[in-house]
Amino acid sequence: MLTCMSRSPDETCRLGEALGRMAGPGDVFCLSGDLGTGKTVFARGVAAGLGVAGRVASPTFTLINEHQGRVPFYHMDVYRLGGPGEMHDLGCEEYFYGGGVTLVEWADLVDEVLPGERLDISITRAGDQCRQIVFTPRGERYRRLVEEMKKFVRAGN
Numbered sequence: 001m002l003t004c005m006s007r008s009p010d011e012t013c014r015l016g017e018a019l020g021r022m023a024g025p026g027d028v029f030c031l032s033g034d035l036g037t038g039k040t041v042f043a044r045g046v047a048a049g050l051g052v053a054g055r056v057a058s059p060t061f062t063l064i065n066e067h068q069g070r071v072p073f074y075h076m077d078v079y080r081l082g083g084p085g086e087m088h089d090l091g092c093e094e095y096f097y098g099g100g101v102t103l104v105e106w107a108d109l110v111d112e113v114l115p116g117e118r119l120d121i122s123i124t125r126a127g128d129q130c131r132q133i134v135f136t137p138r139g140e141r142y143r144r145l146v147e148e149m150k151k152f153v154r155a156g157n
């Protein structure tokens with residue numbers, strides 16, 4: 001597990017970007033946190049780290065946006081879904097077990113259909129511009145990713 005503090009949207013974006021640079025095909029990142037905590041800011045960083053060019057809009061209403069980077073980037077926001085059943089109907093397995101990187105905002109709402117192996121990332125407001133970000137790996141692949149993230153954070157971003 002890795003707990004870190006972000007003091008600005010920029011810092012959150014840089015953390016995402018570091019993770020995006022380390023990410024590979026099949027990776028699943030599950031973000032949880034209240035409205036407006038910075039999930040989309042983090043996702044934009046991941047996209048940048050994956051080499052996605054152009055604007056990364058919030059998938060609030062589209063549910064899923066697909067981008068092309070070094071590998072495909074599937075950016076989901078499941079807040080407006082009716083729960084895990086609808087997530088299943090959306091064909092989420094094809095994203096999770098495909099060759100791209102999948103990031104899910106509000107992942108805790110569809111916990112039942114998330115893959116067992118994944119990286120959980122929870123963001124909590126800790127002041128106006130401060131956010132506590134906790135990375136919890138589920139499975140060996142993600143433990144290694146979190147070790148890499150620790151090195152990045154220790155090096156002072």
Ligand SMILES: Nc1ncnc2c1ncn2[C@@H]1O[C@H](COP(=O)(O)OP(=O)(O)OP(=O)(O)O)[C@@H](O)[C@H]1O
Pocket residue numbers: 006007008009010011012033034035036037038039040041042058077105128129130131
């Ligand atoms: N340290 C920080 N990290 C990220 N965002 C921050 C931070 N401090 C302030 N903010 C602000 O918080 C807001 C986060 O918005 P964002 O859309 O990323 O949230 P979200 O978690 O995706 O919300 P939603 O649940 O609606 O999808 C932005 O306006 C951003 O500028």
Ligand SMILES: [Mg+2]
Pocket residue numbers: 039040041058077105
């Ligand atoms: Mg969002």
